[in-house]
Amino acid sequence: MKVSDATRAEAREADTRTRIITTADRLYRQMGFQKTTVADIARELGMSPANVYRFFRSKDEINEAVGRQLLGEVLAAGLEIAGRDGPAAERLHALFTTVERMNTERFTVEKKLHDLVALALTENWQIVFDYVERMDAVIARIIADGMNRGEFRAGDPQQAARCLHTALIRYSHPRLMVECAEFEDPTLEQMIKFGIAALR
Protein backbone atom coordinates (compact mmCIF):
# COMPACT_ATOMS: atom_id res chain seq x y z
CA MET A 1 0.00 0.00 0.00
CA LYS A 2 1.34 3.42 -0.99
CA VAL A 3 1.59 6.25 1.53
CA SER A 4 -1.30 8.17 0.00
CA ASP A 5 -3.46 5.04 0.13
CA ALA A 6 -2.54 4.56 3.77
CA THR A 7 -3.49 8.16 4.51
CA ARG A 8 -6.79 7.76 2.72
CA ALA A 9 -7.47 4.57 4.65
CA GLU A 10 -6.77 6.34 7.92
CA ALA A 11 -9.10 9.21 6.99
CA ARG A 12 -11.80 6.68 6.14
CA GLU A 13 -11.32 4.95 9.48
CA ALA A 14 -11.58 8.26 11.34
CA ASP A 15 -14.69 9.10 9.36
CA THR A 16 -16.31 5.75 10.20
CA ARG A 17 -15.50 6.28 13.87
CA THR A 18 -17.18 9.69 13.78
CA ARG A 19 -20.22 8.26 12.00
CA ILE A 20 -20.58 5.56 14.65
CA ILE A 21 -20.48 8.18 17.42
CA THR A 22 -22.94 10.49 15.64
CA THR A 23 -25.35 7.63 14.98
CA ALA A 24 -25.10 6.34 18.54
CA ASP A 25 -25.74 9.88 19.84
CA ARG A 26 -28.88 10.16 17.69
CA LEU A 27 -30.21 6.73 18.70
CA TYR A 28 -29.49 7.44 22.38
CA ARG A 29 -31.59 10.62 22.11
CA GLN A 30 -34.41 8.71 20.42
CA MET A 31 -34.49 5.45 22.36
CA GLY A 32 -32.29 6.01 25.37
CA PHE A 33 -28.78 4.67 25.66
CA GLN A 34 -29.79 1.59 27.63
CA LYS A 35 -32.22 0.34 24.98
CA THR A 36 -29.87 1.01 22.07
CA THR A 37 -27.78 -2.02 21.08
CA VAL A 38 -24.60 -2.19 19.04
CA ALA A 39 -26.69 -4.08 16.44
CA ASP A 40 -29.08 -1.07 16.23
CA ILE A 41 -26.17 1.27 15.61
CA ALA A 42 -24.66 -1.07 12.98
CA ARG A 43 -28.02 -1.44 11.21
CA GLU A 44 -28.49 2.35 10.98
CA LEU A 45 -25.06 2.59 9.37
CA GLY A 46 -25.66 -0.33 7.01
CA MET A 47 -22.69 -2.23 8.44
CA SER A 48 -22.20 -5.39 10.47
CA PRO A 49 -21.91 -5.31 14.30
CA ALA A 50 -18.47 -6.93 13.80
CA ASN A 51 -17.39 -3.84 11.88
CA VAL A 52 -18.56 -1.56 14.71
CA TYR A 53 -16.53 -3.70 17.12
CA ARG A 54 -13.43 -3.01 14.99
CA PHE A 55 -13.68 0.59 16.18
CA PHE A 56 -15.09 0.18 19.70
CA ARG A 57 -14.39 -2.88 21.81
CA SER A 58 -17.68 -2.59 23.71
CA LYS A 59 -20.82 -0.54 24.00
CA ASP A 60 -19.23 1.06 27.07
CA GLU A 61 -16.56 2.49 24.80
CA ILE A 62 -19.25 3.91 22.49
CA ASN A 63 -21.03 5.43 25.51
CA GLU A 64 -17.79 7.01 26.61
CA ALA A 65 -17.12 8.45 23.15
CA VAL A 66 -20.66 9.89 22.98
CA GLY A 67 -20.24 11.41 26.45
CA ARG A 68 -16.86 12.83 25.52
CA GLN A 69 -18.33 14.42 22.41
CA LEU A 70 -21.24 15.94 24.34
CA LEU A 71 -18.90 17.50 26.89
CA GLY A 72 -16.46 18.46 24.13
CA GLU A 73 -19.16 20.61 22.53
CA VAL A 74 -19.67 22.46 25.81
CA LEU A 75 -15.92 22.96 26.15
CA ALA A 76 -15.67 24.29 22.58
CA ALA A 77 -18.40 26.84 23.34
CA GLY A 78 -16.53 27.88 26.50
CA LEU A 79 -13.26 28.26 24.61
CA GLU A 80 -14.90 30.45 21.98
CA ILE A 81 -16.27 32.72 24.72
CA ALA A 82 -12.92 32.89 26.54
CA GLY A 83 -11.28 34.12 23.32
CA ARG A 84 -13.67 37.05 22.90
CA ASP A 85 -12.79 40.68 23.61
CA GLY A 86 -14.44 42.64 26.39
CA PRO A 87 -14.62 42.59 30.19
CA ALA A 88 -13.84 39.31 31.94
CA ALA A 89 -17.02 39.57 33.99
CA GLU A 90 -19.11 39.64 30.81
CA ARG A 91 -17.30 36.62 29.40
CA LEU A 92 -17.80 34.67 32.63
CA HIS A 93 -21.48 35.58 32.49
CA ALA A 94 -21.70 34.39 28.87
CA LEU A 95 -19.83 31.19 29.68
CA PHE A 96 -22.03 30.12 32.58
CA THR A 97 -25.30 31.01 30.84
CA THR A 98 -24.15 29.06 27.76
CA VAL A 99 -23.17 25.99 29.80
CA GLU A 100 -26.50 26.14 31.62
CA ARG A 101 -28.48 26.47 28.38
CA MET A 102 -26.62 23.61 26.64
CA ASN A 103 -27.00 21.36 29.65
CA THR A 104 -30.68 22.19 30.13
CA GLU A 105 -31.34 21.12 26.54
CA ARG A 106 -29.38 17.93 27.00
CA PHE A 107 -30.26 16.93 30.51
CA THR A 108 -33.77 18.15 31.13
CA VAL A 109 -35.32 18.45 27.65
CA GLU A 110 -33.52 15.37 26.30
CA LYS A 111 -33.88 13.32 29.44
CA LYS A 112 -32.35 10.28 27.72
CA LEU A 113 -28.95 11.96 27.43
CA HIS A 114 -29.21 12.92 31.07
CA ASP A 115 -29.25 9.22 31.96
CA LEU A 116 -26.01 8.67 30.06
CA VAL A 117 -24.14 11.45 31.80
CA ALA A 118 -25.66 10.54 35.17
CA LEU A 119 -24.21 7.04 34.69
CA ALA A 120 -20.84 8.55 33.79
CA LEU A 121 -20.91 10.52 37.05
CA THR A 122 -21.82 7.45 39.08
CA GLU A 123 -19.09 5.40 37.48
CA ASN A 124 -16.57 8.23 37.82
CA TRP A 125 -15.61 8.07 34.22
CA GLN A 126 -12.37 9.74 33.39
CA ILE A 127 -14.25 11.92 30.88
CA VAL A 128 -15.97 13.79 33.68
CA PHE A 129 -12.64 14.53 35.40
CA ASP A 130 -11.12 15.59 32.09
CA TYR A 131 -14.07 17.85 31.36
CA VAL A 132 -13.96 19.56 34.76
CA GLU A 133 -10.20 20.06 34.53
CA ARG A 134 -10.38 21.53 31.05
CA MET A 135 -13.36 23.77 31.84
CA ASP A 136 -11.52 24.97 34.98
CA ALA A 137 -8.62 25.96 32.69
CA VAL A 138 -10.97 27.90 30.37
CA ILE A 139 -12.49 29.75 33.34
CA ALA A 140 -9.00 30.40 34.79
CA ARG A 141 -7.95 31.95 31.49
CA ILE A 142 -10.80 34.49 31.69
CA ILE A 143 -10.14 35.19 35.40
CA ALA A 144 -6.39 35.69 34.78
CA ASP A 145 -7.31 38.19 32.08
CA GLY A 146 -9.62 40.00 34.52
CA MET A 147 -6.85 40.07 37.14
CA ASN A 148 -4.40 41.54 34.61
CA ARG A 149 -6.90 44.23 33.62
CA GLY A 150 -7.49 45.12 37.27
CA GLU A 151 -11.13 44.03 36.96
CA PHE A 152 -10.62 41.37 39.64
CA ARG A 153 -8.31 41.49 42.63
CA ALA A 154 -4.96 39.73 42.24
CA GLY A 155 -4.75 36.07 43.23
CA ASP A 156 -4.40 32.51 41.96
CA PRO A 157 -6.61 32.31 38.83
CA GLN A 158 -6.63 28.49 38.85
CA GLN A 159 -7.91 28.31 42.42
CA ALA A 160 -10.43 31.10 41.80
CA ALA A 161 -11.66 29.21 38.73
CA ARG A 162 -12.16 26.01 40.71
CA CYS A 163 -14.11 27.91 43.37
CA LEU A 164 -16.30 29.74 40.84
CA HIS A 165 -17.00 26.55 38.89
CA THR A 166 -17.90 24.71 42.10
CA ALA A 167 -20.07 27.60 43.34
CA LEU A 168 -22.12 27.29 40.14
CA ILE A 169 -22.33 23.48 40.11
CA ARG A 170 -26.10 23.58 40.66
CA TYR A 171 -26.43 25.00 37.10
CA SER A 172 -24.12 22.60 35.28
CA HIS A 173 -24.39 19.24 37.06
CA PRO A 174 -26.94 17.11 35.22
CA ARG A 175 -28.50 15.56 38.30
CA LEU A 176 -28.57 18.74 40.35
CA MET A 177 -30.24 20.61 37.50
CA VAL A 178 -33.10 18.12 37.66
CA GLU A 179 -33.21 17.85 41.47
CA CYS A 180 -33.07 21.59 42.10
CA ALA A 181 -35.52 22.54 39.33
CA GLU A 182 -38.23 23.13 41.93
CA PHE A 183 -36.13 25.64 43.86
CA GLU A 184 -36.78 28.95 42.12
CA ASP A 185 -34.04 30.81 43.99
CA PRO A 186 -31.28 31.61 43.61
CA THR A 187 -31.60 32.22 39.86
CA LEU A 188 -28.59 31.63 37.63
CA GLU A 189 -28.30 35.43 37.22
CA GLN A 190 -28.13 35.92 40.99
CA MET A 191 -25.52 33.18 41.37
CA ILE A 192 -23.29 34.50 38.57
CA LYS A 193 -23.46 37.96 40.18
CA PHE A 194 -22.60 36.44 43.57
CA GLY A 195 -19.68 34.46 42.13
CA ILE A 196 -18.24 37.43 40.27
CA ALA A 197 -18.54 39.59 43.43
CA ALA A 198 -16.21 37.09 45.14
CA LEU A 199 -13.54 37.87 42.52
CA ARG A 200 -13.65 41.68 42.76
Place this chain on the structure above:
Amino acid sequence: MKVSDATRAEAREADTRTRIITTADRLYRQMGFQKTTVADIARELGMSPANVYRFFRSKDEINEAVGRQLLGEVLAAGLEIAGRDGPAAERLHALFTTVERMNTERFTVEKKLHDLVALALTENWQIVFDYVERMDAVIARIIADGMNRGEFRAGDPQQAARCLHTALIRYSHPRLMVECAEFEDPTLEQMIKFGIAALR
Protein backbone atom coordinates in the same frame (compact mmCIF):
# COMPACT_ATOMS: atom_id res chain seq x y z
CA MET B 1 -60.38 10.16 81.96
CA LYS B 2 -59.16 13.11 84.04
CA VAL B 3 -57.19 15.92 82.41
CA SER B 4 -53.94 14.87 84.05
CA ASP B 5 -54.47 11.31 82.82
CA ALA B 6 -55.04 12.62 79.28
CA THR B 7 -51.84 14.66 79.50
CA ARG B 8 -49.91 11.67 80.76
CA ALA B 9 -51.33 9.53 77.96
CA GLU B 10 -50.26 12.16 75.41
CA ALA B 11 -46.77 12.29 76.88
CA ARG B 12 -46.58 8.48 76.70
CA GLU B 13 -47.69 8.55 73.06
CA ALA B 14 -45.08 11.18 72.19
CA ASP B 15 -42.49 9.09 74.01
CA THR B 16 -43.42 5.94 72.05
CA ARG B 17 -43.26 7.89 68.79
CA THR B 18 -39.77 9.10 69.68
CA ARG B 19 -38.66 5.59 70.63
CA ILE B 20 -39.89 4.22 67.29
CA ILE B 21 -37.93 6.90 65.40
CA THR B 22 -34.79 6.33 67.48
CA THR B 23 -34.97 2.56 67.03
CA ALA B 24 -35.61 2.87 63.28
CA ASP B 25 -32.65 5.25 63.00
CA ARG B 26 -30.38 2.74 64.78
CA LEU B 27 -31.55 -0.23 62.68
CA TYR B 28 -31.21 1.80 59.47
CA ARG B 29 -27.60 2.52 60.39
CA GLN B 30 -26.96 -1.16 61.13
CA MET B 31 -28.85 -2.91 58.35
CA GLY B 32 -29.78 -0.17 55.87
CA PHE B 33 -33.25 1.33 55.62
CA GLN B 34 -34.32 -0.91 52.76
CA LYS B 35 -33.64 -4.15 54.63
CA THR B 36 -35.24 -2.98 57.88
CA THR B 37 -38.90 -3.97 58.19
CA VAL B 38 -41.59 -2.55 60.44
CA ALA B 39 -41.60 -5.98 62.14
CA ASP B 40 -37.86 -5.55 62.92
CA ILE B 41 -38.53 -2.18 64.53
CA ALA B 42 -41.46 -3.54 66.52
CA ARG B 43 -39.43 -6.54 67.73
CA GLU B 44 -36.60 -4.29 68.95
CA LEU B 45 -39.14 -2.30 70.95
CA GLY B 46 -40.94 -5.40 72.29
CA MET B 47 -44.21 -4.32 70.73
CA SER B 48 -46.46 -5.60 67.96
CA PRO B 49 -46.18 -4.26 64.40
CA ALA B 50 -49.84 -3.23 64.78
CA ASN B 51 -48.81 -0.93 67.62
CA VAL B 52 -46.11 0.67 65.44
CA TYR B 53 -48.77 1.23 62.77
CA ARG B 54 -50.86 3.15 65.33
CA PHE B 55 -48.13 5.82 65.19
CA PHE B 56 -46.97 5.59 61.56
CA ARG B 57 -49.30 4.53 58.77
CA SER B 58 -46.46 3.10 56.66
CA LYS B 59 -42.73 2.51 56.61
CA ASP B 60 -42.50 5.55 54.32
CA GLU B 61 -43.78 7.65 57.20
CA ILE B 62 -41.10 6.20 59.50
CA ASN B 63 -38.43 6.94 56.87
CA GLU B 64 -39.65 10.49 56.63
CA ALA B 65 -39.60 10.93 60.41
CA VAL B 66 -36.03 9.54 60.60
CA GLY B 67 -34.95 11.85 57.76
CA ARG B 68 -36.61 14.82 59.43
CA GLN B 69 -34.82 14.05 62.69
CA LEU B 70 -31.43 13.73 60.96
CA LEU B 71 -31.84 17.08 59.22
CA GLY B 72 -33.33 18.58 62.39
CA GLU B 73 -30.08 17.82 64.24
CA VAL B 74 -28.09 19.69 61.59
CA LEU B 75 -30.52 22.62 61.82
CA ALA B 76 -30.22 22.69 65.61
CA ALA B 77 -26.42 22.85 65.34
CA GLY B 78 -26.75 25.71 62.83
CA LEU B 79 -29.14 27.62 65.10
CA GLU B 80 -26.77 27.28 68.05
CA ILE B 81 -23.93 28.73 65.94
CA ALA B 82 -26.11 31.58 64.63
CA GLY B 83 -26.86 32.58 68.23
CA ARG B 84 -23.18 32.92 69.21
CA ASP B 85 -21.34 36.22 69.67
CA GLY B 86 -18.51 37.28 67.38
CA PRO B 87 -17.99 38.21 63.75
CA ALA B 88 -20.57 36.97 61.25
CA ALA B 89 -17.79 35.62 59.00
CA GLU B 90 -16.57 33.38 61.84
CA ARG B 91 -20.07 32.07 62.51
CA LEU B 92 -20.63 31.32 58.80
CA HIS B 93 -17.31 29.47 58.79
CA ALA B 94 -18.35 27.46 61.87
CA LEU B 95 -21.77 26.73 60.40
CA PHE B 96 -20.52 25.36 57.07
CA THR B 97 -17.71 23.31 58.62
CA THR B 98 -20.20 21.84 61.13
CA VAL B 99 -22.73 20.95 58.43
CA GLU B 100 -19.97 19.36 56.35
CA ARG B 101 -18.65 17.36 59.32
CA MET B 102 -22.10 16.11 60.36
CA ASN B 103 -22.98 15.18 56.79
CA THR B 104 -19.66 13.44 56.17
CA GLU B 105 -20.29 11.23 59.20
CA ARG B 106 -23.81 10.47 58.07
CA PHE B 107 -23.44 10.21 54.33
CA THR B 108 -19.97 8.89 53.70
CA VAL B 109 -19.01 7.04 56.90
CA GLU B 110 -22.52 5.72 57.50
CA LYS B 111 -23.27 4.97 53.89
CA LYS B 112 -26.60 3.42 54.83
CA LEU B 113 -28.03 6.73 55.98
CA HIS B 114 -26.81 8.29 52.77
CA ASP B 115 -29.14 5.97 50.88
CA LEU B 116 -32.11 7.18 52.90
CA VAL B 117 -31.45 10.86 52.26
CA ALA B 118 -30.56 10.18 48.61
CA LEU B 119 -34.00 8.59 48.24
CA ALA B 120 -35.58 11.61 49.91
CA LEU B 121 -33.86 13.86 47.38
CA THR B 122 -35.01 11.73 44.45
CA GLU B 123 -38.57 11.66 45.68
CA ASN B 124 -38.53 15.37 46.44
CA TRP B 125 -39.73 14.86 49.93
CA GLN B 126 -41.11 17.94 51.56
CA ILE B 127 -38.55 17.46 54.38
CA VAL B 128 -35.72 18.42 52.04
CA PHE B 129 -37.48 21.63 50.98
CA ASP B 130 -38.28 22.43 54.61
CA TYR B 131 -34.68 21.82 55.62
CA VAL B 132 -33.24 24.05 52.88
CA GLU B 133 -35.72 26.82 53.66
CA ARG B 134 -35.00 26.70 57.38
CA MET B 135 -31.22 26.52 56.93
CA ASP B 136 -31.43 29.47 54.50
CA ALA B 137 -33.17 31.42 57.29
CA VAL B 138 -30.41 30.53 59.79
CA ILE B 139 -27.72 31.67 57.32
CA ALA B 140 -29.72 34.84 56.51
CA ARG B 141 -29.85 35.66 60.22
CA ILE B 142 -26.02 35.59 60.43
CA ILE B 143 -25.63 37.56 57.18
CA ALA B 144 -28.14 40.22 58.32
CA ASP B 145 -26.11 40.56 61.50
CA GLY B 146 -22.91 40.98 59.45
CA MET B 147 -24.62 43.62 57.28
CA ASN B 148 -25.75 45.53 60.38
CA ARG B 149 -22.22 45.45 61.82
CA GLY B 150 -20.79 46.73 58.53
CA GLU B 151 -18.87 43.46 58.11
CA PHE B 152 -20.69 42.73 54.85
CA ARG B 153 -22.00 45.21 52.29
CA ALA B 154 -25.70 46.09 52.55
CA GLY B 155 -28.15 43.97 50.57
CA ASP B 156 -30.92 41.40 50.82
CA PRO B 157 -29.77 38.90 53.48
CA GLN B 158 -32.27 36.27 52.38
CA GLN B 159 -31.06 36.31 48.78
CA ALA B 160 -27.41 36.38 49.87
CA ALA B 161 -28.09 33.37 52.12
CA ARG B 162 -29.61 31.39 49.28
CA CYS B 163 -26.62 32.18 47.07
CA LEU B 164 -24.08 31.28 49.76
CA HIS B 165 -25.89 28.04 50.63
CA THR B 166 -26.08 27.08 46.93
CA ALA B 167 -22.41 28.00 46.34
CA LEU B 168 -21.49 25.50 49.07
CA ILE B 169 -23.87 22.72 47.99
CA ARG B 170 -20.94 20.47 47.08
CA TYR B 171 -20.15 20.20 50.82
CA SER B 172 -23.66 19.55 52.12
CA HIS B 173 -25.49 17.57 49.44
CA PRO B 174 -25.23 13.85 50.30
CA ARG B 175 -24.76 12.64 46.74
CA LEU B 176 -22.36 15.37 45.67
CA MET B 177 -20.22 14.75 48.75
CA VAL B 178 -19.73 11.19 47.56
CA GLU B 179 -19.39 12.01 43.86
CA CYS B 180 -16.95 14.88 44.34
CA ALA B 181 -14.82 13.13 46.96
CA GLU B 182 -12.12 12.48 44.35
CA PHE B 183 -11.80 16.16 43.49
CA GLU B 184 -9.33 17.52 46.02
CA ASP B 185 -9.90 21.15 45.07
CA PRO B 186 -11.44 23.42 45.99
CA THR B 187 -11.24 22.57 49.68
CA LEU B 188 -14.09 23.49 51.99
CA GLU B 189 -11.83 26.20 53.47
CA GLN B 190 -11.20 27.74 50.05
CA MET B 191 -14.90 27.68 49.20
CA ILE B 192 -16.00 29.27 52.48
CA LYS B 193 -13.42 32.02 51.94
CA PHE B 194 -14.65 32.50 48.37
CA GLY B 195 -18.30 32.66 49.49
CA ILE B 196 -17.60 35.14 52.27
CA ALA B 197 -15.59 37.33 49.85
CA ALA B 198 -18.78 37.65 47.77
CA LEU B 199 -20.54 39.19 50.80
CA ARG B 200 -17.92 41.84 51.60
